[in-house]
Amino acid sequence: GESVGLHLPTLSVQEGDNSIINCAYSNSASDYFIWYKQESGKGPQFIIDIRSNMDKRQGQRVTVLLNKTVKHLSLQIAATQPGDSAVYFCAETPGNTPLVFGKGTRLSVIA
């Protein structure tokens, strides 16, 4: 079965609000985590990654938080824009096997 899952399959947010997309993982040996964004008709696009020796990592308008104690990963998007509408996937690997992906969360931005 899937070792990476998501709490919410769909998320609707108002334009300008912050978005939080959550992800649970079950493989305690995983040491690398990554978020992808997939727009309709396109392949997944890298957003941000984090390794297990970190709890937080920030990018442009995005922040990934890693809580190894409860095996939880989250993606925060600040000031959500219509262009952020997409499906977001978390993925993980313990380092010796290819990335395992969750089923995805659809983010819809309401203008």
Place this chain on the structure above:
Amino acid sequence: EAGVTQSPTHLIKTRGQQATLRCSPISGHTSVYWYQQALGLGLQFLLWYDEGEERNRGNFPPRFSGRQFPNYSSELNVNALELEDSALYLCASSSWGTNEKLFFGSGTQLSVL
């Protein structure tokens, strides 16, 4: 710099036929990965090639096979197509190993009728 390219964009086959999908990785990348994305589902790992060798295989039947060429491009072959093989097949590449981000192509949409 060119990204990962896949061909064809769309492929229509009938049940029992064979399909061949192609992928060219980013220049300098030696690892190629294949994932299947059925409608509304996440990405399921199929195959991983590195330096011409199959390094890992997902939970798919043997009729899913592939290879990697000396120039690091790759082919995915699906024999004896079944209706449930209809999906988006995504290729990704990385410069080394599994513990780093993958760069994806736009995929081949395979429809089995």
